[in-house]
Amino acid sequence: EPHYVLTLSCPDRPGIVHAVTGALLRHHANVTESQQFGDPDTRLFFLRVQFTCSADPARLDAALRGAAEEFDFDWQLHPLSSPVRTLIMVSRAGHCLNDLLYRHRAGRLPIDPVAVVSNHEDLAGLAGFYEVPFSHVPVTPGDPASKDAAEERLLRTVDELDVELVVLARYMQVLSPRVCEALAGRAINIHHSFLPSFAGARPYHQAHTRGVKLIGATAHYVTADLDEGPIIEQDVERVDHSHAVDDLVGLGQDLECRALARAVRWHAERRVLVDRNRTVVFR
Amino acid sequence: EPHYVLTLSCPDRPGIVHAVTGALLRHHANVTESQQFGDPDTRLFFLRVQFTCSADPARLDAALRGAAEEFDFDWQLHPLSSPVRTLIMVSRAGHCLNDLLYRHRAGRLPIDPVAVVSNHEDLAGLAGFYEVPFSHVPVTPGDPASKDAAEERLLRTVDELDVELVVLARYMQVLSPRVCEALAGRAINIHHSFLPSFAGARPYHQAHTRGVKLIGATAHYVTADLDEGPIIEQDVERVDHSHAVDDLVGLGQDLECRALARAVRWHAERRVLVDRNRTVVFR
Amino acid sequence: EPHYVLTLSCPDRPGIVHAVTGALLRHHANVTESQQFGDPDTRLFFLRVQFTCSADPARLDAALRGAAEEFDFDWQLHPLSSPVRTLIMVSRAGHCLNDLLYRHRAGRLPIDPVAVVSNHEDLAGLAGFYEVPFSHVPVTPGDPASKDAAEERLLRTVDELDVELVVLARYMQVLSPRVCEALAGRAINIHHSFLPSFAGARPYHQAHTRGVKLIGATAHYVTADLDEGPIIEQDVERVDHSHAVDDLVGLGQDLECRALARAVRWHAERRVLVDRNRTVVFR
Amino acid sequence: EPHYVLTLSCPDRPGIVHAVTGALLRHHANVTESQQFGDPDTRLFFLRVQFTCSADPARLDAALRGAAEEFDFDWQLHPLSSPVRTLIMVSRAGHCLNDLLYRHRAGRLPIDPVAVVSNHEDLAGLAGFYEVPFSHVPVTPGDPASKDAAEERLLRTVDELDVELVVLARYMQVLSPRVCEALAGRAINIHHSFLPSFAGARPYHQAHTRGVKLIGATAHYVTADLDEGPIIEQDVERVDHSHAVDDLVGLGQDLECRALARAVRWHAERRVLVDRNRTVVFR
Incomplete structure (x- = not known):
């Protein structure tokens, strides 16, 4: 099953992780690692999620795009297969x-x-x-x-x-x-x-x-x-x-x-x- | 605003974080720190979420209880105020x-x-x-x-x-x-x-x-x-x-x-x- | 038996340690620790010798004074008994x-x-x-x-x-x-x-x-x-x-x-x- | 000028360093590094002296042999030139x-x-x-x-x-x-x-x-x-x-x-x- 890393940063506010995990859940992704950090000084939020997912990459991308627009993500989705x-x-x-x-x-x-x-x-x-x-x-x-x-x-x-x-x-x-x-x-x-x-x-x-x-x-x-x-x-x-x-x-x-x-x-x-x-x- | 720590462990499967963040979101909690770990050997999932929340503690507890039952959490909710x-x-x-x-x-x-x-x-x-x-x-x-x-x-x-x-x-x-x-x-x-x-x-x-x-x-x-x-x-x-x-x-x-x-x-x-x-x- | 520390620094040249150990030997001192360092940049030599010695402190001092004058020591002899x-x-x-x-x-x-x-x-x-x-x-x-x-x-x-x-x-x-x-x-x-x-x-x-x-x-x-x-x-x-x-x-x-x-x-x-x-x- | 390392161990007693430094001094050796340790448990003494010396190696060896016999050294003299x-x-x-x-x-x-x-x-x-x-x-x-x-x-x-x-x-x-x-x-x-x-x-x-x-x-x-x-x-x-x-x-x-x-x-x-x-x- 393909392995991905999603990284993002955005202004910190409630609901970010819920939105991301919701998008991943709907595409049957399996999260293998996840870390987050809210910087109290800059009020920025940082997230890295590593997951496997057999969904069509285009649909996965579209699903994340929705959350990204809502929360103003600066985000990247990397396949882990390619060094x-x-x-x-x-x-x-x-x-x-x-x-x-x-x-x-x-x-x-x-x-x-x-x-x-x-x-x-x-x-x-x-x-x-x-x-x-x-x-x-x-x-x-x-x-x-x-x-x-x-x-x-x-x-x-x-x-x-x-x-x-x-x-x-x-x-x-x-x-x-x-x-x-x-x-x-x-x-x-x-x-x-x-x-x-x-x-x-x-x-x-x-x-x-x-x-x-x-x-x-x-x-x-x-x-x-x-x-x-x-x-x-x-x-x-x-x-x-x-x-x-x-x-x-x-x-x-x-x-x-x-x-x-x-x-x-x-x-x-x-x-x-x-x-x-x-x-x-x-x- | 009261500060809490939720810790839990349970069998690892998709949806745990989404369920927890959903319950917290509905009670207007503000997550200040969150860490998770899925142990690939024991297939157990571990989560620690630190958050502020001004909701009635009983209602917060009840909301988490729902997720806990669905996912079979071994969980504890600690107020951070008391050493x-x-x-x-x-x-x-x-x-x-x-x-x-x-x-x-x-x-x-x-x-x-x-x-x-x-x-x-x-x-x-x-x-x-x-x-x-x-x-x-x-x-x-x-x-x-x-x-x-x-x-x-x-x-x-x-x-x-x-x-x-x-x-x-x-x-x-x-x-x-x-x-x-x-x-x-x-x-x-x-x-x-x-x-x-x-x-x-x-x-x-x-x-x-x-x-x-x-x-x-x-x-x-x-x-x-x-x-x-x-x-x-x-x-x-x-x-x-x-x-x-x-x-x-x-x-x-x-x-x-x-x-x-x-x-x-x-x-x-x-x-x-x-x-x-x-x-x-x-x- | 009284315990002493001798520390010294002086211009580096052959014979320093031999002179010091000779003076100590003549007064039946028993060396328990000794470290030295010749700094190649400053051409200075540093020595610390810890020893026990039951000789009259004045005679010990006089014996070391001879070496100190010959080699131009900046030196100190401390009894270890007093903190x-x-x-x-x-x-x-x-x-x-x-x-x-x-x-x-x-x-x-x-x-x-x-x-x-x-x-x-x-x-x-x-x-x-x-x-x-x-x-x-x-x-x-x-x-x-x-x-x-x-x-x-x-x-x-x-x-x-x-x-x-x-x-x-x-x-x-x-x-x-x-x-x-x-x-x-x-x-x-x-x-x-x-x-x-x-x-x-x-x-x-x-x-x-x-x-x-x-x-x-x-x-x-x-x-x-x-x-x-x-x-x-x-x-x-x-x-x-x-x-x-x-x-x-x-x-x-x-x-x-x-x-x-x-x-x-x-x-x-x-x-x-x-x-x-x-x-x-x-x- | 040739560079040597002398290492030795022997039963600890007064006079060892004085004897070694005396032998080196007589052959105009120039000590560049020297460390010693007396083990209080085993009552053994350990010495490492690094020095340059232009004397005939055979004569240097003979001079050290005298001290070695007196103090029962287990000793080795290594030229540092050869890796x-x-x-x-x-x-x-x-x-x-x-x-x-x-x-x-x-x-x-x-x-x-x-x-x-x-x-x-x-x-x-x-x-x-x-x-x-x-x-x-x-x-x-x-x-x-x-x-x-x-x-x-x-x-x-x-x-x-x-x-x-x-x-x-x-x-x-x-x-x-x-x-x-x-x-x-x-x-x-x-x-x-x-x-x-x-x-x-x-x-x-x-x-x-x-x-x-x-x-x-x-x-x-x-x-x-x-x-x-x-x-x-x-x-x-x-x-x-x-x-x-x-x-x-x-x-x-x-x-x-x-x-x-x-x-x-x-x-x-x-x-x-x-x-x-x-x-x-x-x-």
């Missing part, structure tokens, strides 16, 4: 790419990795081992035209390959506001995080000099505000004075793998809903 | 008692601690500081009659004080099967946990000799199977070779406080539902 | 004070709490229960003279009571640079921490609005740079969208207790050495 | 193998993976991608002779390739006591861990049925006591009622990767010393 078509962008460091592609092959990440795009050639072999097409799209430092061309090509690839999700798996180029805009809500980035935060260059050196006892990583949706998009997942590890900068970098890579893999999985399973600048993650 | 009447049992170690009473006073634990009962007198002062009546009910080692009498008195106290929850906050006496039975689902115990487990006496010594790198604590409902009731919460800390047995004991006490406080809070907020020998915790 | 005389400053929130005093009474914190000083009267009862003298030293908002007087009195108390350690256990007044200077290296503060950091007022509200998935707490030595002194300990907990601001505050209080208790214990056990703006913590 | 020759055994699940080989290639694991040996052919491609020779050594269920032959071949390979460390990276065959004996102290295994422990088949199913809130993994030295050798590292993750058995298995694989990678790194860096049935890990 999320994903483009992974990398530079030289391969830890996140390796982790994502291994998990995918092991059947633990419901994505379809349709391409790896990089501004370097280092990771062509890794992509090749996992049989994912690799494109080398160089960006010449100090040459805005080369960056523009690379971004143009990225957007074209996203379009041509029908890409639903772009994962910046340690892609060391800042995306232009135009690209961030174009990929809003469907591009995930990973970066280091510290308490306190360190702006500027060489953050691990700064963290080391400051003597932090914890280092972290944050996976978030890309927005034009660099490293400031809605946070999907964070992770952290203890460190101490004996960790040299390079040890911190190594630990940070492990954290990056973990936080990014979870964020990508939750996104692919349609568990992440955006609530202004926050996320609601129905784990 | 859970709680009896805390202790022996000599006061860390959990101190933690629970401090949290209560700070307004972070929705219980009403109606009595502290102990087989020792050491913690009378602590109970007194928090203005909770303290009863010393001694148990003479090797004298089964004194234990029987103590248990008799415990059950009588539970009855007289209308106690809803008994917390064994490091009470170092094993309760008889009869008492476990009488308090099924409303008595929470806390004990140490290790990987691997250690049966028998002096578990911290065994853990130390074995060189474990993690120690833990488990809060669970009391059943006649010693330390084997449904687990509500567990917590864990890293240790290493340099921790002496006494260090492990000290860390273990911290873990016991944390796991027990969470378990008691979740129980008091009606977030813990029992699924055979497991718990469903709607955090 | 650290500690003054605890609080405002209205009592979670850290309760945690510290309970641990002390349970024999798990080698401090001697000689006074609790507060700008409010709320916590007099708690201090009283633990039989620690309580002073109410009010600070009138907007009246710099009252703050000056309060600081004057603090420094005088530190002096009169021979206080070795000042713990700011949620004391909600900013200390003046003069006081920070006077207490350098012997005053510990606790505050919330987030990834990313939030400057300004109502940090938990900011963290909530930003949708962080982790909240933390940092214990650090007080310096004139507000919340920027050498970090001693940090701790962190996971949160999600369902945590309201008040839930974050409650979790933050638990983290504050844990991080502060560890920092105070490590300081009291002479395990924390300062390495410019970092700490070396020999746990 | 540890490592044989990795696997069956079908590749998560640990992938993790170890990726870390090695990224320069984060000081091993030299000389061979991958498996009772299945599934992971030949992965080994090939990392250019590590792969041997398929089948074991026929129910045929003891095939198991004996496989073990014979394992021991021969260890011998021929001068293997210093055998890593059982989810190798699903139980090694015979004879092989465990032959590889004592140089074979590391990884397995799942729970609180409480579950003996017997299908541990993840048992953990799920029991409703545990934490699952873990343990890396340990192999001994004839199945899964009971000295523990090197453990790790743990929170789970809840919503995790199906397969989710637990997936999380368990992540934990296995992490605990095993740390154990292998610490072993390769000569940070793990064995103290009867415990380990002393100088991280």
Whole structure:
């Protein structure tokens, strides 16, 4: 029996769940998972319902459309059968790419990795081992035209390959506001995080000099505000004075793998809903 | 407006949530939180709905009764206004008692601690500081009659004080099967946990000799199977070779406080539902 | 046999440990714990040696003085018999004070709490229960003279009571640079921490609005740079969208207790050495 | 300048560190890291010293031999230049193998993976991608002779390739006591861990049925006591009622990767010393 995920957000008021469950009941759907959240600050309501249903998809859609109009849903109905078509962008460091592609092959990440795009050639072999097409799209430092061309090509690839999700798996180029805009809500980035935060260059050196006892990583949706998009997942590890900068970098890579893999999985399973600048993650 | 929590479990089949939300909608209830879980193994469905409602409680009850009969609910409707009447049992170690009473006073634990009962007198002062009546009910080692009498008195106290929850906050006496039975689902115990487990006496010594790198604590409902009731919460800390047995004991006490406080809070907020020998915790 | 802790830092060069162990050996000391760290960045060497020794303390001191002069030690020799005389400053929130005093009474914190000083009267009862003298030293908002007087009195108390350690256990007044200077290296503060950091007022509200998935707490030595002194300990907990601001505050209080208790214990056990703006913590 | 690690254990008595530092000082060694531990239970002393030294290795060795005889050291002097020759055994699940080989290639694991040996052919491609020779050594269920032959071949390979460390990276065959004996102290295994422990088949199913809130993994030295050798590292993750058995298995694989990678790194860096049935890990 086909499996679906319905996700929606709308202004919170009584009757939403009753209306949705009514529509599903009339089409003999069988709910396997359901989570909801009413945000008391924004007065928005969020719902994720996973269900099986053998009804004609068009009729199911029509039934939900009725409720959607009544309650002003921002909604999506996804068949769970098709993994999320994903483009992974990398530079030289391969830890996140390796982790994502291994998990995918092991059947633990419901994505379809349709391409790896990089501004370097280092990771062509890794992509090749996992049989994912690799494109080398160089960006010449100090040459805005080369960056523009690379971004143009990225957007074209996203379009041509029908890409639903772009994962910046340690892609060391800042995306232009135009690209961030174009990929809003469907591009995930990973970066280091510290308490306190360190702006500027060489953050691990700064963290080391400051003597932090914890280092972290944050996976978030890309927005034009660099490293400031809605946070999907964070992770952290203890460190101490004996960790040299390079040890911190190594630990940070492990954290990056973990936080990014979870964020990508939750996104692919349609568990992440955006609530202004926050996320609601129905784990 | 009065605040309620409805909890229920029943055989899983379509229509349960629709029926419940329908009954609530007809009485103009306003749902503030709702969580559900269908256990694919036991085929049982669990629901917790928190809502405000100004309808006559009797009519609300009657409306839910209809759904309950149709779907064979095992259900309870709790007003959230009244904190859970709680009896805390202790022996000599006061860390959990101190933690629970401090949290209560700070307004972070929705219980009403109606009595502290102990087989020792050491913690009378602590109970007194928090203005909770303290009863010393001694148990003479090797004298089964004194234990029987103590248990008799415990059950009588539970009855007289209308106690809803008994917390064994490091009470170092094993309760008889009869008492476990009488308090099924409303008595929470806390004990140490290790990987691997250690049966028998002096578990911290065994853990130390074995060189474990993690120690833990488990809060669970009391059943006649010693330390084997449904687990509500567990917590864990890293240790290493340099921790002496006494260090492990000290860390273990911290873990016991944390796991027990969470378990008691979740129980008091009606977030813990029992699924055979497991718990469903709607955090 | 008397128990001592020797702590030292000095420019790193060969022979330091050999010299120290030689001096100890000649006085028949028995080393029970020893940790060292050479910081490759600052080229400083740090050593903590715990040992028993029945030699005349003056002769032991003289023996170590020889090595100290040769290697230019910044060193201290502490008898472990005497707990650290500690003054605890609080405002209205009592979670850290309760945690510290309970641990002390349970024999798990080698401090001697000689006074609790507060700008409010709320916590007099708690201090009283633990039989620690309580002073109410009010600070009138907007009246710099009252703050000056309060600081004057603090420094005088530190002096009169021979206080070795000042713990700011949620004391909600900013200390003046003069006081920070006077207490350098012997005053510990606790505050919330987030990834990313939030400057300004109502940090938990900011963290909530930003949708962080982790909240933390940092214990650090007080310096004139507000919340920027050498970090001693940090701790962190996971949160999600369902945590309201008040839930974050409650979790933050638990983290504050844990991080502060560890920092105070490590300081009291002479395990924390300062390495410019970092700490070396020999746990 | 050549870099060495000296590790030793011996009966604890005064003068050990002074003797070792004296020998190193006379040969102008430069200590970069040093850790020690005296076990109060076993009265054994453990030391790890990392140092650079340009003296003739034979003379350095002779100098240490003097101290070793005086204090009855069980000691080893390792040049740090040569990574540890490592044989990795696997069956079908590749998560640990992938993790170890990726870390090695990224320069984060000081091993030299000389061979991958498996009772299945599934992971030949992965080994090939990392250019590590792969041997398929089948074991026929129910045929003891095939198991004996496989073990014979394992021991021969260890011998021929001068293997210093055998890593059982989810190798699903139980090694015979004879092989465990032959590889004592140089074979590391990884397995799942729970609180409480579950003996017997299908541990993840048992953990799920029991409703545990934490699952873990343990890396340990192999001994004839199945899964009971000295523990090197453990790790743990929170789970809840919503995790199906397969989710637990997936999380368990992540934990296995992490605990095993740390154990292998610490072993390769000569940070793990064995103290009867415990380990002393100088991280």
